Amino acid sequence: MSSEYDWLTLDDDEEIVWAGQPSSQSLYGAYLVGVPMILLLGLGLVVIAAAYLRQQNTDYVITTKGVYKKTGIFSRAVTEIEFEKVQNTSFSVGPVGRYFGYGDVMISTAGGSGVEMILDGVTDPQAVQKQLSRRVKRAQGDADGETDESTKEDVLDEILLELRAIRQSMDNGAAARESVTDADPGERDG
Structure with missing residues (x-):
């Protein structure tokens, strides 16, 4: 693990699968408010600096066991939610976020x-939510979640065998009907 995530304490068998922080485009709102305030009140720099420091000092990590959020400029707060405890995941994208590709x-x-945790301003929030949802389903053993590749292949092989048997049965039935129709009329009356 890099020193970038020195705040993260992982189990021996736990790995990071995604890491991010609020998108730099999520600062555009602070610029929109801050720049006019610089001209009017001189406080705009404080607004912009606070938003920038908050963005730079917020990290999100999804591991094989849970999701973590670290915040704090002068102090540090780390929140962890294990996948077994997750009830629901969702995402939202506002009009500005839709244009710039970020959301919550x-x-x-x-x-x-x-809502217990919000990953604010992440790039491509739908993909992050989808990955998080898959991990939650896998951890909770949900039947709708991902299964092993070997299990998927086994099911597909069984379906293919069944389809081939159905086709062979239909082909045999069609061949039998053709042989009856092609037979000499004298043989049928026989």
């Missing part, structure tokens, strides 16, 4: 009151 991913836990 929300995570709700069982027994929690609403």
Whole structure:
């Protein structure tokens, strides 16, 4: 693990599968508010600097066992949600985010009151939410989740064998009908 994630404590068998932070495009709102405030009140630099520092000091990590969020400029707060506890994942994209390709991913836990964690301003939030959802389903053993490749191949092989048997049965039936129709009329009356 790199020193970039020195705040992350992973189990021995846990690996990082995705890492990110708020998109730099998510700062455009702060620029929109901050630049006019520089001209009017001089406080715009504070607005822009605070948004930039918040963006630079926020990290999100999805591992093979859970999702982590680190925030804090002067201090550090790390939140972890294990996949077994996740009840629901969703994403939302506002009009500006749609144009620039960023949005929020929300995570709700069982027994929690609403959304427990928001990954703010991530690039391609739909893909992040989809990956997170697949990991949650896999961890919870959901039948709709991903299965092993060998299991998928076994099921496909069984389907193929069944289809071939059906086709052979239909071909044999058609051949039998043709032989009856092609027979000499005298043989049929026989």
